[in-house]
Amino acid sequence: MAPRNRQFRLAARPVGIPRRADWNFTEETLCEPAEEEFLVKILYISLDPAMRPWMNDVESYVPPVQIGEVMRALGAGRVVASKHPNFQPGDYVTGVFGVQEYAISNGERATKVEPSRASLPVYLSTLGMTGMTAYFGLLEVGQPKPGETVVVSGAAGAVGSVAGQIAKIKRCRVVGIAGGSGKCRYITEELGFDAAIDYKQGKVGQALAQQCPDGIDVYFDNVGGELLDEVLLQINLHARIVICGAISQYNNTAPVKGPANYLLLLIRRARMEGMLVTDFISRYREAAHEMTGWMAQGKLKGREDIFSGLETFPEVFLKLFTGENNGKLILKVAEE
Amino acid sequence: MAPRNRQFRLAARPVGIPRRADWNFTEETLCEPAEEEFLVKILYISLDPAMRPWMNDVESYVPPVQIGEVMRALGAGRVVASKHPNFQPGDYVTGVFGVQEYAISNGERATKVEPSRASLPVYLSTLGMTGMTAYFGLLEVGQPKPGETVVVSGAAGAVGSVAGQIAKIKRCRVVGIAGGSGKCRYITEELGFDAAIDYKQGKVGQALAQQCPDGIDVYFDNVGGELLDEVLLQINLHARIVICGAISQYNNTAPVKGPANYLLLLIRRARMEGMLVTDFISRYREAAHEMTGWMAQGKLKGREDIFSGLETFPEVFLKLFTGENNGKLILKVAEE
Numbered sequence: 001m002a003p004r005n006r007q008f009r010l011a012a013r014p015v016g017i018p019r020r021a022d023w024n025f026t027e028e029t030l031c032e033p034a035e036e037e038f039l040v041k042i043l044y045i046s047l048d049p050a051m052r053p054w055m056n057d058v059e060s061y062v063p064p065v066q067i068g069e070v071m072r073a074l075g076a077g078r079v080v081a082s083k084h085p086n087f088q089p090g091d092y093v094t095g096v097f098g099v100q101e102y103a104i105s106n107g108e109r110a111t112k113v114e115p116s117r118a119s120l121p122v123y124l125s126t127l128g129m130t131g132m133t134a135y136f137g138l139l140e141v142g143q144p145k146p147g148e149t150v151v152v153s154g155a156a157g158a159v160g161s162v163a164g165q166i167a168k169i170k171r172c173r174v175v176g177i178a179g180g181s182g183k184c185r186y187i188t189e190e191l192g193f194d195a196a197i198d199y200k201q202g203k204v205g206q207a208l209a210q211q212c213p214d215g216i217d218v219y220f221d222n223v224g225g226e227l228l229d230e231v232l233l234q235i236n237l238h239a240r241i242v243i244c245g246a247i248s249q250y251n252n253t254a255p256v257k258g259p260a261n262y263l264l265l266l267i268r269r270a271r272m273e274g275m276l277v278t279d280f281i282s283r284y285r286e287a288a289h290e291m292t293g294w295m296a297q298g299k300l301k302g303r304e305d306i307f308s309g310l311e312t313f314p315e316v317f318l319k320l321f322t323g324e325n326n327g328k329l330i331l332k333v334a335e336e
Numbered sequence: 337m338a339p340r341n342r343q344f345r346l347a348a349r350p351v352g353i354p355r356r357a358d359w360n361f362t363e364e365t366l367c368e369p370a371e372e373e374f375l376v377k378i379l380y381i382s383l384d385p386a387m388r389p390w391m392n393d394v395e396s397y398v399p400p401v402q403i404g405e406v407m408r409a410l411g412a413g414r415v416v417a418s419k420h421p422n423f424q425p426g427d428y429v430t431g432v433f434g435v436q437e438y439a440i441s442n443g444e445r446a447t448k449v450e451p452s453r454a455s456l457p458v459y460l461s462t463l464g465m466t467g468m469t470a471y472f473g474l475l476e477v478g479q480p481k482p483g484e485t486v487v488v489s490g491a492a493g494a495v496g497s498v499a500g501q502i503a504k505i506k507r508c509r510v511v512g513i514a515g516g517s518g519k520c521r522y523i524t525e526e527l528g529f530d531a532a533i534d535y536k537q538g539k540v541g542q543a544l545a546q547q548c549p550d551g552i553d554v555y556f557d558n559v560g561g562e563l564l565d566e567v568l569l570q571i572n573l574h575a576r577i578v579i580c581g582a583i584s585q586y587n588n589t590a591p592v593k594g595p596a597n598y599l600l601l602l603i604r605r606a607r608m609e610g611m612l613v614t615d616f617i618s619r620y621r622e623a624a625h626e627m628t629g630w631m632a633q634g635k636l637k638g639r640e641d642i643f644s645g646l647e648t649f650p651e652v653f654l655k656l657f658t659g660e661n662n663g664k665l666i667l668k669v670a671e672e
Binding site: 060061224246249255256257258259265269270271273275 | 615
């Protein structure tokens with residue numbers, strides 16, 4: 001029997017939180033790689049908040065996933081067949097492989113990795129797009145200076161936790177906003193954040209004032225919505241707000257809530273700037289080198305929250321939006 | 337009889353559009369200047385949109401005008417008495433003199449000007465804070481490059497008209513948004529803008545798409561509100577949005593409308609940044625020198641809309657918000 005490939009395909013544009021009916025779980029015969037292509041057996045799939053806006057019929061920095069198309073996702077796997085000169089069977093790779101068991105790749109934006117140096121889940125998190133997003137977002141757009149106060153939202157999340165730790169390495173005061181006492185303890189006790197604010201307790205503005213007595217110089221925003229407005233009220237002169245994401249808005253059925261306090265940008269002569277990690281692709285190696293060093297020194301810690309079974313994708317994906325995941329959310333699809 | 341001074345003092349915090357009852361028109365005996373002070377007879381008062389937020393009880397880049405205080409305003413006048421070593425009777429000066437007939441100054445932020453070189457109204461407009469705001473906001477924050485498309489809102493206004501002309505001088509395609517066909521003709525026919533969009537005709541998004549076929553690289557925003565959202569949808573990669581003001585929001589009784597499309601900053605990796613002219617005070621001379629040159633070459637034109645009579649201040653001020661003024665709004669208080 002020819003080998004089979006199972007996939008999650010977008011069945012309908014979700015309204016609000018994606019439901020199971022928004023997906024088709026399909027199965028098809030596995031294709032052979034053509035010349036200059038290789039076949040990857042996917043082992044881990046990276047689940048990221050950005051996947052939710054890709055499901056909308058809106059032109060963004062990437063085209064929307066089309067109805068019937070395999071859902072776009074990053075993943076890590078092992079090359080099992082190849083007609084590509086640079087990739088051999090047995091090579092481990094990361095790339096945009098989709099929510100499926102196998103993928104054909106022409107090598108574009110696929111990267112060979114060394115599981116002897118770091119585990120595949122780490123290559124999807126701290127040493128992958130997640131970590132790169134934190135690194136370049138914080139350092140290039142946020143431009144923190146020693147002694148400044150950096151606030152990070154989604155601080156226990158995959159990107160936020162790395163951004164906060166890098167800000168500590170750069171000798172800033174770092175305040176994380178996260179949901180729940182467990183996550184707050186994690187970022188202060190395990191990751192060394194100076195303070196944590198549990199947004200589920202409310203009164204975020206008061207808590208920010210207390211934890212940021214010198215005001216806020218850099219805000220690394222993964223969340224948007226009301227938190228962004230609360231932070232704007234307390235930014236310092238020449239503050240930098242890094243717009244990395246807005247997870248609070250991704251399942252909105254109402255229009256996005258724009259930051260009503262944006263005129264604080266004028267009052268404080270501050271800057272709000274969006275970032276996308278792929279703009280820094282030529283510098284990934286440099287960043288990975290530096291972050292590997294920090295990890296070896298124990299200054300930078302990651303945490304992966306790994307669930308198993310491709311068929312659980314629709315439910316596991318939602319943990320990003322309910323805040324149930326602890327660290328980088330990853331779906332394990334097959335044994336290494 | 338001792339000379340008298342008449343003043344407009346803030347009587348109440350306005351809700352929405354300021355009403356006559358929000359002002360007290362008072363009269364008092366004129367004081368003598370003390371040591372290191374001088375007395376100015378005010379000839380012209382600059383009326384600026386920013387004065388409206390100064391009337392709110394909100395800490396901003398300057399303290400709010402207090403109830404009972406003389407309304408804060410820039411002005412130009414003649415020194416009539418002095419105990420200050422650097423200012424002599426007969427000198428012409430600009431400064432923050434308030435909405436009144438006479439002011440006492442210690443010289444702080446007062447500048448001597450030469451009416452033989454440019455008229456006093458021009459020193460309040462193109463060669464004053466207005467022009468400086470346009471110059472530094474556009475060039476330093478907007479950073480337009482030749483061939484880029486620059487959109488200016490409030491384009492027939494005092495700041496916007498200068499910003500647009502400077503963008504033309506810098507060899508950009510310049511599209512102005514203004515209210516009404518007269519203003520639109522003015523900016524294209526008199527000031528050389530490449531195109532004008534009359535927001536009162538509606539369909540601003542369509543008009544922007546038509547007039548900015550290569551997208552928008554710089555947006556110089558004086559208006560905020562829905563125009564900002566329309567522009568955001570059409571910004572280019574790495575666009576710069578200069579937040580200079582938000583006149584559409586200044587008389588709001590509802591909360592400020594935040595830009596719901598702010599996530600385009602992420603999608604297009606763009607920047608939104610506030611500016612305040614006083615940050616560039618050390619470079620005013622350089623800017624004035626350059627702008628004087630452009631004026632002499634006919635590349636930069638100003639227009640002042642001058643009304644007379646201090647007592648008309650409450651009504652004339654409102655022209656800024658109804659859009660009735662044509663160019664820089666100035667109140668003439670006394671004959672030169």
